[in-house]
Amino acid sequence: MAKSIELEVNGKRYPISYPADTSLLSVLRDELGLTGSKYGCGEGQCGACTVLIGGVPRRSCTIPVSAGVGKPIITIEGLEKEGRLHPVQQAFLDAGAFQCAYCTSGMIMSSVGLLDANAKPSDAEIVQSLQGNICRCGTHPRVLDAVRHAARMMQEHRQ
Amino acid sequence: MSERTQALLPEPERYEFRAAPIHHFDLARRDFFKILGAGIAVFTVAKDSSGMQETAPGPRSFRNEELPKEITSWLHVGEDGMVTGFTGKAEIGQNIRTSLAQTIADELHIPFESVRMVTADTALTPFDAGTFGSRTTPTMTPQFRRVASAARDLLIGVAAKEWNVAPEGLVAADAKVTEPASGRSLRYAELARGKTLAQNLPAEDPVTPAAEWNIAGKALPKVDGRAFVTGKHQYTPDLRPAGLLYGKVLRPPSFGATLNSCDDSAAKAMPGVFVVRDGDFVGVAAPSEHQAQNALNSIRAQWKEVPQISNRELFTFLKEKASANPNDRRRGQKGSVEDGLANAAHRLDATYTVAFIAHAPLEPRAAVAQWTNGKLTVWTGTQRPFANRNELAAQFHIPESSVRVIVPDTGSAYGGKHTSDAALEAARLARAAGRPVKVVWTREEEFTWAYFRPAGVIEIKSGIAVDGTLTAWEFHNYNSGSSGIETPYVVSNQRIEFHSVPQILRSGSYRGLAATANHFARETHMDALARTAQMDSLDFRLKNLADPRMRAVLEAAAKSFGWPRKKSQEGQGFGLAVGSEKGSYVATCAEVAVDRASGAVRVVRLVEAFECGAIVNPDGLRNQVVGAMIQGLGGALFEAIEFENGRIKNPHFASYRVPRFRDVPEIEAILLDRKDIPSAGAGETPIMTVAPTIGNAIFDATGVRLNSLPLVPNGLQRA
Numbered sequence: 001m002a003k004s005i006e007l008e009v010n011g012k013r014y015p016i017s018y019p020a021d022t023s024l025l026s027v028l029r030d031e032l033g034l035t036g037s038k039y040g041c042g043e044g045q046c047g048a049c050t051v052l053i054g055g056v057p058r059r060s061c062t063i064p065v066s067a068g069v070g071k072p073i074i075t076i077e078g079l080e081k082e083g084r085l086h087p088v089q090q091a092f093l094d095a096g097a098f099q100c101a102y103c104t105s106g107m108i109m110s111s112v113g114l115l116d117a118n119a120k121p122s123d124a125e126i127v128q129s130l131q132g133n134i135c136r137c138g139t140h141p142r143v144l145d146a147v148r149h150a151a152r153m154m155q156e157h158r159q
Numbered sequence: 160m161s162e163r164t165q166a167l168l169p170e171p172e173r174y175e176f177r178a179a180p181i182h183h184f185d186l187a188r189r190d191f192f193k194i195l196g197a198g199i200a201v202f203t204v205a206k207d208s209s210g211m212q213e214t215a216p217g218p219r220s221f222r223n224e225e226l227p228k229e230i231t232s233w234l235h236v237g238e239d240g241m242v243t244g245f246t247g248k249a250e251i252g253q254n255i256r257t258s259l260a261q262t263i264a265d266e267l268h269i270p271f272e273s274v275r276m277v278t279a280d281t282a283l284t285p286f287d288a289g290t291f292g293s294r295t296t297p298t299m300t301p302q303f304r305r306v307a308s309a310a311r312d313l314l315i316g317v318a319a320k321e322w323n324v325a326p327e328g329l330v331a332a333d334a335k336v337t338e339p340a341s342g343r344s345l346r347y348a349e350l351a352r353g354k355t356l357a358q359n360l361p362a363e364d365p366v367t368p369a370a371e372w373n374i375a376g377k378a379l380p381k382v383d384g385r386a387f388v389t390g391k392h393q394y395t396p397d398l399r400p401a402g403l404l405y406g407k408v409l410r411p412p413s414f415g416a417t418l419n420s421c422d423d424s425a426a427k428a429m430p431g432v433f434v435v436r437d438g439d440f441v442g443v444a445a446p447s448e449h450q451a452q453n454a455l456n457s458i459r460a461q462w463k464e465v466p467q468i469s470n471r472e473l474f475t476f477l478k479e480k481a482s483a484n485p486n487d488r489r490r491g492q493k494g495s496v497e498d499g500l501a502n503a504a505h506r507l508d509a510t511y512t513v514a515f516i517a518h519a520p521l522e523p524r525a526a527v528a529q530w531t532n533g534k535l536t537v538w539t540g541t542q543r544p545f546a547n548r549n550e551l552a553a554q555f556h557i558p559e560s561s562v563r564v565i566v567p568d569t570g571s572a573y574g575g576k577h578t579s580d581a582a583l584e585a586a587r588l589a590r591a592a593g594r595p596v597k598v599v600w601t602r603e604e605e606f607t608w609a610y611f612r613p614a615g616v617i618e619i620k621s622g623i624a625v626d627g628t629l630t631a632w633e634f635h636n637y638n639s640g641s642s643g644i645e646t647p648y649v650v651s652n653q654r655i656e657f658h659s660v661p662q663i664l665r666s667g668s669y670r671g672l673a674a675t676a677n678h679f680a681r682e683t684h685m686d687a688l689a690r691t692a693q694m695d696s697l698d699f700r701l702k703n704l705a706d707p708r709m710r711a712v713l714e715a716a717a718k719s720f721g722w723p724r725k726k727s728q729e730g731q732g733f734g735l736a737v738g739s740e741k742g743s744y745v746a747t748c749a750e751v752a753v754d755r756a757s758g759a760v761r762v763v764r765l766v767e768a769f770e771c772g773a774i775v776n777p778d779g780l781r782n783q784v785v786g787a788m789i790q791g792l793g794g795a796l797f798e799a800i801e802f803e804n805g806r807i808k809n810p811h812f813a814s815y816r817v818p819r820f821r822d823v824p825e826i827e828a829i830l831l832d833r834k835d836i837p838s839a840g841a842g843e844t845p846i847m848t849v850a851p852t853i854g855n856a857i858f859d860a861t862g863v864r865l866n867s868l869p870l871v872p873n874g875l876q877r878a
Contacts, residue, residue, distance in 0.1 A: 022449050030405075030447060035397035036390020038570075040521045041602035045812035048521055076390035089388040096380055099782055100252025101387035102394060102521040102570030127820040134812065136521045137252050137571055138789025139782065140823040 005069050009034065010078030020066035025049045027065045028075060036076035036105045040134065047133030050106040050113075051075045057113035059132075076105040079112065087157065088112050091150035092143075099137035107133050111147045115154055121147075194283070195243060198351040199236040199313055201306040202359045232285060232299060234263065234306040236314065240334060240348030242267060242274045244303055247287025248295045249279035249542055250568040251576070253842050254779035255295050257382045258375075261776060262300050265375040266307035266367055269334040269347065276382075279544045279566035289543035291574060291668055293741045293840025296775060300838055304366035313358055317350045369773035369834035376832075378778035383568075394570050395525040395540045396599045403527070404433070405448040406588040406598040407455040409441035410608060413805030414664065416462040425457035433592040434458075444588040444596045467805030468663055474512050474616050481637045481658035491645065491655040496620070499631025499652030503622025505691045510618050511680035512867045513639055514799035515611040515664055519817055522570020523605045528585035529595040534561045539582045540569035547579040551586055573790070574668035575609055606810035611800055612669035613662075615639025617680035627692040629703050634681070640673025643740045643847065646681060648703040664802060670787065671843040674740040675794065675850065679868055682736035682851035687864060696735055696855065697722050706739070708770060708833075712746040713737045715768035715829050720748035730754055731763075732860025736851040742839030743771035747788070747852040750824075753860045758874030762792065762822075762853055768829040769845050772836035784828045784845040791849030793818045797872045816872075 005016045009032060018027050023042075028034045028051070037060055040048030044059035051060045054071040079086035085093065088111050098104045107130065114121055114129040121129070126147050135143065192198070235243045244263050250256040260274040267274075277283050279290070311331045318336035319326035322343070330337050337344040369376065386392040411418070418439045426434045426443055432454045433444040441458060445451035468476050500506060526539035535555065541547050544564040552559040569576065581598050589596040600608070615638045622631040629650040636644055641657035669675075689699035697717050704710050716722075717735065724733050730753040737746040750764040769784050797816045801808040809815045828845075854865050863875060 018447065019449060022447075026448050029397070030399070033399065034390075035393065035399070038394075038522070039396060039599060040523075041812050043602060043811055043813065046521060046602075080389055085385075085388065092388045093380075093384050096384070096778055096782065098381070098384075098387055099254070099786055100520075100522070100569065100571035101392065102252075104387050105390045108388060130820045132819075134521060134817055134819060136519055136573075136790065136817060137782075138786035138818065140789060140818075140820050141785060141826055142782070144820070 005066060007065070007068055007073060008071070009073045010075060011072075016065060018065060021064050023061050024051070024063045024065045024068045024073075025060040028060060034075050034077050038102055038105055040103070040106070045132070045134075046103070047106040047110060047130075048103050050109040050133065052109060052113055055113065055116060057110045057129075074109075074112075076109060079108070086112065087153040088115065088147070088150040091146040091153060095142045095146035095149060097139055097142035097146040099139050103133060103135045107135065107143055111150065114147070115151055119155060119158075120151060123148075192355045195235050195237060197238055197353055197355050199310060199317070199354055200233060200357040201310045201313065202233040202357070232302045232306060234303065234310055236310055236347055236351045238348060238352045240269075240273060240346060240351070242269060242310075242347075243277055244274060244306075245277045245284045246299055246303075247279055247284045247545060248299060249290045249544065249566040251290060251540075251542065251572040252570070253295070253783060254381055254776065255299070256568065257379060258296065258775045258779055259299055259303055260382060261375045261377070261379055262303045263307045265372050266304045267311055267347075268332040268373075271374050271379060273334065278568075280563070281544050281548045281565075282563040286545050289546060289577060290572075291542055291577065293743070293843045296771075296838050296840045297742060300775060301366065308366050309358060313356065314347055314350050317354070317356070318345050321345065321350075369838075372773075375775050376773070377776065379776060380778070393567055394522050395527060395538050395567050396522065396597070398527045398538055398567070398597065400527065400529060400595045402594045404444040404446060404588070404592050404594050404596045405451040406442055406444045406585055406596040407451040408584050408598065409455060409458055409460060410604065411439075411462050413464050414467050415805055416464045419461040419463050421461070422459040426454040429454050429457070433588065435588055435591045437587060440584075440587065442584060442588050444592045444594075464805065469803040470801055473614055473663070476663070477614065477616050477638045477660050480660045492653065494652035496631045496633045496652050496654045499650070500620065500622045502624075503630045504625040505688075506620070506622045507684070507688055507691055508618075508620045509684055509687065509866060510616065511683065513615045513617070513676040513679065514868055515614045515666070515802070516669070516794050516798045517606055517611055517800055517815060518573040518575030518609065518669060519605065519812075519815065520571040520573060520575055523600040523602065524576065524581040524609060525597070525599040526581040526585040527595060527597045528582065528589040530586075530590055530593070533557065534563070535586055536563045536565065537582045537586055538565045538567055539579070539585075540572070540576055541566055541579065541582065542572050542574070542576045543579075546577070547582050550579045551582060554583055555586065555590070573670040574612075574672070577668055578610070580608070602812065603810045606800075606815060607807045608665070610665040610667035612794075613639045613666035613673070615673065615676050617676065619680060619684045621684060621688060623688055623692055627689075627694050627699050627702050629688075636673065636677060636680075639676040642672035643674025643677040643738065647706055647709055647737075647739055648685070648700075649705050650703070664800070670790065671740070671846045674738070674843070674847045675791070676868070678736065678738040678847040679850045679854070682738065682848060683854050683864075683866060686734065686736075686851070686855040686858065695723055700737060704737075708744045709737060709739055711831060712744045712768040712770050715831060716746040716748050716766050719768070719827060719829055720764075720766040722748060724750075730860055732856040732858070734852045734855030734857070734859055736848040736855060738844070738847045740844045740847060743769065743841060743844040745769050745844050745848050747848040749852040749856040751853060751856040751860055753857060753875055755861065755875070758871075758876060760796070760857060760871045760875055762796070762824040764825040764827075765849070765852070766827045766829070767845060767848070768831060769841070770831035770833055771839040771841045771844070773834045773838045774830060774832045775838055777830055777832070780830055780841050781828050783841050784830065785826055787843070787845035788826060788828070788849055789818050789823055791846040792822055792853075794868060795850035795853050795870055796822070797869045799869050799872055
């Protein structure tokens with residue numbers, strides 16, 4: 001049966017009852033009720049399930065829950081602080097960078113991971129870091145605008 | 160001309176569209192006000208519902224009250240002043256929740272924030288055949304304007320009665336009715352208080368012309384945007400009712416396979432697992448997805464497979480099957496193609512092909528089903544909630560009134576979510592388990608068991624005079640469909656035929672339907688004819704085009720692109736294409752860069768001009784147009800379903816390539832706002848001209864004419 005493990009998600013610790021080989025995405029969505037991370041392909045190809053594990057954007061659909069133990073996990077639900085959107089969320093909202101928005105959580109998490117590691121990414125670096133995120137509606141130019149805008153906002157915030 | 164148009168007109172959705180069965184409108188007036196609270200309600204009657212079957216045929220009753228049969232939308236003004244618009248259309252990313260609310264706010268003269276939309280819920284909204292064909296804006300916008308305008312009159316009437324004055328002297332604006340003479344006013348909320356007033360809209364009321372729009376026509380942001388950037392919006396796969404089980408369905412190994420035998424004893428022995436066998440349907444439901452997958456994996460099934468065709472014989476097969484079935488054709492003819500060809504200075508014949516492609520919506524087909532006392536509620540991401548309700552009622556032998564289908568705002572569809580597969584599967588499992596069941600298709604199931612945009616073969620014979628005037632045009636489309644099949648060019652001798660073929664792979668609607676295939680063939684051919692005539696592509700088209708709206712988009716795109724452009728480097732090429740469908744007009748220009756050594760083709764720049772009458776929301780429209788251009792890149796360049804003997808060989812995003820960030824060129828969308836023309840839909844037409852534009856640019860760069868979609872799935876091959 002399932003080994004008793006614990007996850008740290010969005011700053012809170014949760015005992016996990018699911019088997020250790022269950023995908024992290026299933027545990028987040030089905031056990032913890034954090035449905036902001038989406039199932040798009042289950043193969044790590046579309047990025048809709050992207051979360052930060054130890055600050056690094058990872059595809060939670062192909063990662064067993066056991067691999068998330070001992071590292072802080074941040075999901076889309078963990079970005080908003082006291083009713084204030086994260087600058088990347090705000091930038092996506094300002095740019096209207098979504099259509100059906102099913103990819104939006106993953107896009108935002110990949111972008112947060114990028115900007116945390118690289119405060120002033122070039123356009124090529126943004127494209128590179130979002131290459132694994134599919135937007136089937138074709139909102140790519142606005143997503144790029146949003147990430148550039150978020151980078152500016154975050155820099156101003158630091159100054 | 161009219162005879163030809165008539166012959167080609169039907170078939171808005173070749174594969175999915177079926178006439179709607181009789182529906183009964185089962186929400187009684189008292190229920191209506193019970194749900195929404197007291198207030199004022201207005202119902203619209205569609206003026207013309209015959210063509211697209213957007214309303215239910217036959218009489219309906221409002222329990223004891225007779226209602227006009229074509230009710231297609233309604234509106235409620237609440238005691239708190241909030242206005243609710245009801246439509247059977249679904250929000251699938253095309254932004255109708257915002258654009259329709261804008262329309263209502265505009266006509267009622269209330270703040271945009273006081274309007275909310277209830278969409279696609281068979282228990283709450285009027286019947287609707289489905290969200291497709293770019294029909295929401297052209298049908299729902301005028302209807303909501305009419306209900307809103309009638310509601311305004313009704314509110315004025317209530318105020319007039321209250322004050323005991325003539326309604327003619329009163330004005331409705333800024334969410335209140337005012338008497339200018341006295342300066343007194345009553346807010347809509349106050350007027351609605353304690354009322355249960357309902358009115359049917361018998362005739363067409365005059366509505367505000369686009370030139371006087373105030374809230375409509377503005378670039379308002381998407382409603383509920385915050386819920387999307389915080390991950391709070393719940394799509395169907397996100398729903399988790401109490402006691403939920405996770406469902407999985409056993410799929411055959413290939414198309415057409417039937418179940419011979421099945422050993423499900425191991426699955427049945429698993430604790431908490433329900434196994435359902437019903438004909439060829441085998442499915443499981445379990446307390447977790449993991450357990451459901453384990454249970455499914457344990458089932459041993461024997462299938463009887465039947466031989467199926469493969470990619471390599473596809474186009475020969477389509478032509479053979481079509482010619483063996485000569486009665487199932489759609490014809491359009493005028494003049495004599497034979498004479499036109501005989502009199503031509505130059506003739507050009509060519510054959511074009513189009514591959515099967517997948518919609519690949521990021522939210523897969525999904526449904527949550529729950530039975531309560533013999534009544535079924537299903538949440539599902541579908542474009543056709545009422546058709547889903549019919550099928551569920553029919554399959555489970557229960558009245559339609561016992562089925563409610565609710566469509567949460569959905570993670571896109573592109574024409575791919577017309578059927579009710581996931582809904583039926585979840586409902587079947589839920590009935591057996593006696594608990595709610597969720598079925599979410601895997602990506603592989605999506606790529607395999609959904610349906611595709613049909614492949615096709617198109618043959619064109621044509622002739623031109625010495626000066627470049629078209630003299631003959633013969634166009635045959637095999638299988639892909641007849642949308643956009645008519646040529647917009649002036650040609651006095653033409654024969655246009657669609658030849659249907661029995662389905663090979665499961666095929667259905669797709670954004671733009673066959674208009675993309677037909678425009679690809681036509682606009683590629685027109686480009687080749689321009690070369691034959693030794694004319695510039697733009698000049699050649701303008702010479703043969705009369706439609707002023709078509710000319711306007713073409714000239715706008717060309718101007719912004721800088722057509723004609725001189726090549727400044729090796730491998731550079733420019734192309735253009737133009738088209739019209741579903742009441743809107745599009746022209747695209749492209750610049751490509753081809754590396755002949757490696758065969759790599761890069762689209763450098765796309766400029767598209769689009770015109771759909773009066774623009775309701777320029778921001779939402781721009782998002783749709785740019786989105787269609789980018790989605791169109793996939794079908795143009797590399798998307799194709801590969802199949803062999805009934806098996807899909809590339810059912811994953813790793814092997815079925817869709818456009819990603821690196822594929823996106825510099826993009827410019829020019830929106831022509833025609834306030835003098837009623838708004839048409841915009842979801843589909845902007846995708847049509849992307850492929851031929853790029854193909855024409857590749858020819859310009861290399862002299863290689865590509866007549867098949869996708870154009871360069873493996874780069875440009877050496878001749």
